[in-house]
Amino acid sequence: MAKALRSGGVTIKDVAASIGLAHSTVSRALNDHPGIGEETKVLVRRAAANLNYVANSGARLMRSGTSRVVGLILPDIENDFYNSATRIMAEFCDAENFQLLLAVSEDDPEKECKQVLAFREARVAGLVIAATLNPKRETAQMLRQLPAVQFLRRHASIRSPSIRADDSRGLHIATDHLVSLGHKRIAFIGVHPQLSTGKDRLDGYRQSLAAAGIAEVPQYVRTGSSQPAFARETLIDLLALPAPPSAVVVASPRLVLGVLDVISQQNISVPDALSLVAYSDVEWFRTWRPAITAVALPTAAMATTAASLLFRTIRKPDENDIEFCAPFEPTLLVRSSTGPAPRGGASR
Amino acid sequence: MAKALRSGGVTIKDVAASIGLAHSTVSRALNDHPGIGEETKVLVRRAAANLNYVANSGARLMRSGTSRVVGLILPDIENDFYNSATRIMAEFCDAENFQLLLAVSEDDPEKECKQVLAFREARVAGLVIAATLNPKRETAQMLRQLPAVQFLRRHASIRSPSIRADDSRGLHIATDHLVSLGHKRIAFIGVHPQLSTGKDRLDGYRQSLAAAGIAEVPQYVRTGSSQPAFARETLIDLLALPAPPSAVVVASPRLVLGVLDVISQQNISVPDALSLVAYSDVEWFRTWRPAITAVALPTAAMATTAASLLFRTIRKPDENDIEFCAPFEPTLLVRSSTGPAPRGGASR
DNA sequence: CTGAAAGCGCTAACAG
DNA sequence: CTGTTAGCGCTTTCAG
Numbered sequence: 093m094a095k096a097l098r099s100g101g102v103t104i105k106d107v108a109a110s111i112g113l114a115h116s117t118v119s120r121a122l123n124d125h126p127g128i129g130e131e132t133k134v135l136v137r138r139a140a141a142n143l144n145y146v147a148n149s150g151a152r153l154m155r156s157g158t159s160r161v162v163g164l165i166l167p168d169i170e171n172d173f174y175n176s177a178t179r180i181m182a183e184f185c186d187a188e189n190f191q192l193l194l195a196v197s198e199d200d201p202e203k204e205c206k207q208v209l210a211f212r213e214a215r216v217a218g219l220v221i222a223a224t225l226n227p228k229r230e231t232a233q234m235l236r237q238l239p240a241v242q243f244l245r246r247h248a249s250i251r252s253p254s255i256r257a258d259d260s261r262g263l264h265i266a267t268d269h270l271v272s273l274g275h276k277r278i279a280f281i282g283v284h285p286q287l288s289t290g291k292d293r294l295d296g297y298r299q300s301l302a303a304a305g306i307a308e309v310p311q312y313v314r315t316g317s318s319q320p321a322f323a324r325e326t327l328i329d330l331l332a333l334p335a336p337p338s339a340v341v342v343a344s345p346r347l348v349l350g351v352l353d354v355i356s357q358q359n360i361s362v363p364d365a366l367s368l369v370a371y372s373d374v375e376w377f378r379t380w381r382p383a384i385t386a387v388a389l390p391t392a393a394m395a396t397t398a399a400s401l402l403f404r405t406i407r408k409p410d411e412n413d414i415e416f417c418a419p420f421e422p423t424l425l426v427r428s429s430t431g432p433a434p435r436g437g438a439s440r
Numbered sequence: 441m442a443k444a445l446r447s448g449g450v451t452i453k454d455v456a457a458s459i460g461l462a463h464s465t466v467s468r469a470l471n472d473h474p475g476i477g478e479e480t481k482v483l484v485r486r487a488a489a490n491l492n493y494v495a496n497s498g499a500r501l502m503r504s505g506t507s508r509v510v511g512l513i514l515p516d517i518e519n520d521f522y523n524s525a526t527r528i529m530a531e532f533c534d535a536e537n538f539q540l541l542l543a544v545s546e547d548d549p550e551k552e553c554k555q556v557l558a559f560r561e562a563r564v565a566g567l568v569i570a571a572t573l574n575p576k577r578e579t580a581q582m583l584r585q586l587p588a589v590q591f592l593r594r595h596a597s598i599r600s601p602s603i604r605a606d607d608s609r610g611l612h613i614a615t616d617h618l619v620s621l622g623h624k625r626i627a628f629i630g631v632h633p634q635l636s637t638g639k640d641r642l643d644g645y646r647q648s649l650a651a652a653g654i655a656e657v658p659q660y661v662r663t664g665s666s667q668p669a670f671a672r673e674t675l676i677d678l679l680a681l682p683a684p685p686s687a688v689v690v691a692s693p694r695l696v697l698g699v700l701d702v703i704s705q706q707n708i709s710v711p712d713a714l715s716l717v718a719y720s721d722v723e724w725f726r727t728w729r730p731a732i733t734a735v736a737l738p739t740a741a742m743a744t745t746a747a748s749l750l751f752r753t754i755r756k757p758d759e760n761d762i763e764f765c766a767p768f769e770p771t772l773l774v775r776s777s778t779g780p781a782p783r784g785g786a787s788r
Numbered sequence: 789c790t791g792a793a794a795g796c797g798c799t800a801a802c803a804g
Numbered sequence: 805c806t807g808t809t810a811g812c813g814c815t816t817t818c819a820g
Contacts, residue, residue: 449797451796451797451798452797452798453797453798463797463798464798464799464800467797467798467799467800468799468800471799495797495798496796496797496798498796498797498798499796499797499798499799500797500798500799501798502796502797502798502799503797503798503799503800504798504799
């Protein structure tokens with residue numbers, strides 16, 4: 093035993109030796125094979141426990157070819173949508189006796205590529221990915237070689253099925269809401285339009301304006317990074333315009349943070365001086381004062397669907413013809429950060 | 441090639457065969473061993489790329505005994521402190537070419553135990569853990585057998601070194617702040633005192649009261665789950681007291697959410713009717729109106745230290761005598777959710 | 789029902 | 805500088 097401990101790891105052989113059986117028998121007993129004496133199983137299990145035996149999943153992998161691990165690649169774990177989704181996936185994995193390998197791409201295609209490669213080296217059974225705005229060819233190609241599900245974002249170069257929200261519609265209803273309150277000068281702060289989520293959301297905003305017969309003002313439409321700092325600078329800029337917007341649609345929860353920073357610092361009155369709609373609802377939005385009007389995504393349903401789709405694919409990789417999965421419907425939650433447009437012409 | 445693809449995986453041997461070399465040579469070339477012809481290396485790398493070779497980390501593990509993976513066990517990934525820490529650890533791992541295996545224990549000791557076992561089976565090089573309130577004996581024992589770092593929380597039964605904040609002092613200064621504003625009826629909403637973070641924080645609160653000569657009112661002291669719902673119910677209860685508190689210290693960011701829910705729903709005036717201090721600062725606290733006074737933890741420093749301590753331990757496991765790591769100092773950020781105590785006797 | 793033996797993909801002696 | 809060989813811990817035929 094001392095020897096086993098020093099030489100780093102009790103093996104199935106040590107267990108076998110300790111009770112005078114063949115290691116193959118021990119393997120079968122531990123894996124609860126049919127056709128092994130019940131008494132033997134008990135004996136083996138006790139011996140394994142005594143020796144503090146811990147299976148070696150690497151060795152197991154070598155034989156089976158795939159590990160009980162699934163990968164998850166997310167651009168930003170501090171985004172509440174993603175961390176809620178992570179919780180659900182983690183639960184799912186636990187329930188299925190899988191482990192979750194997490195990678196944070198920070199929207200860097202190089203990192204992403206390295207991460208996918210590392211996942212392949214680990215022979216993950218499958219993976220869920222919210223891809224960067226411009227995945228490398230190599231990445232897309234690797235993704236084709238294992239069960240994968242695109243999450244929230246989808247990229248044309250990646251073949252894997254996608255679980256997503258109807259972003260375009262989400263922004264459509266958000267913008268419609270402002271339009272119906274009489275706003276004409278409606279700004280949009282969103283993420284890069286190379287991202288499906290960036291483009292679709294922008295489209296939704298535009299469609300709504302078009303439907304309302306409001307001409308788009310290029311200066312009101314801003315896209316960029318999904319980090320708060322971008323929204324902060326953008327809003328400051330927007331407010332300094334000769335004709336500042338009377339309302340703003342903010343297309344990502346992390347961007348909302350930057351917007352609120354400015355609102356808070358400049359002590360802007362919401363919704364009187366500025367109406368605000370957020371895309372993707374976050375728990376604390378309802379506690380903010382005024383409570384923030386938001387378009388909610390069915391996060392739990394989306395994450396659950398992604399996970400179960402992945403596991404289904406893992407189990408029957410042959411069913412390549414994944415049925416098309418309709419995008420999830422977002423819902424507008426009207427709270428108090430949106431109000432009627434000011435009567436006068438220019439504000440301030 | 442077709443054969444290799446079907447039989448699930450191009451190996452080093454296939455690469456070797458494709459260019460008429462021995463598989464060991466290929467291995468060495470791929471691992472950039474000294475004493476391999478530069479031209480050979482180029483040749484091998486090209487062949488590997490052509491055949492779409494992907495290393496098998498399971499096989500590598502079998503030889504080295506430990507994988508390039510570190511584990512992270514957290515009670516709650518939706519807690520902003522933890523997800524910020526996760527981002528940093530993920531970055532660290534990426535930089536070191538390690539992977540991050542994430543497990544969410546949800547404060548369930550059974551789950552935790554299973555997760556640690558699974559990590560051991562994966563032969564993780566080490567792990568970072570914020571333990572549950574009452575880890576199983578088995579868990580503590582397994583933790584002794586691999587490089588591990590306790591994070592934020594620490595539990596006496598676990599030997600591993602811990603990176604933590606001076607929680608007691610943190611709550612001491614939070615409470616002092618309220619005391620200095622003239623508050624006498626100060627409530628405490630925190631997590632289970634079985635948790636080190638629960639106990640230390642409660643202690644800090646108590647010490648501050650004692651130092652100020654304020655008698656503790658048992659009804660004002662509430663501990664329980666760290667989920668928002670607990671804080672919600674608790675605050676409602678507190679406010680219904682004949683002599684409700686004029687200030688409340690909320691010892692965890694997730695609990696703050698529940699508290700704000702009530703404040704928002706009952707439209708309580710902060711800080712006039714109720715002063716509020718939060719423990720652990722969260723990005724959006726500063727945007728709330730009034731901005732929330734909070735005690736900030738040096739999250740980034742803590743996570744970085746935990747990660748580097750872990751990697752150091754992984755590299756030199758012999759240096760068992762880890763120098764004691766002083767707890768990190770929290771800082772009070774006075775914002776606007778705290779104000780002078782009301783003059784009169786009972787509020788309302 | 790259990791044992792013996794082969795081999796998964798890789799690395800590391802040890803030879804040449 | 806490169807090839808040969810053994811063996812990591814496990815599962816899985818194939819025999820008994």
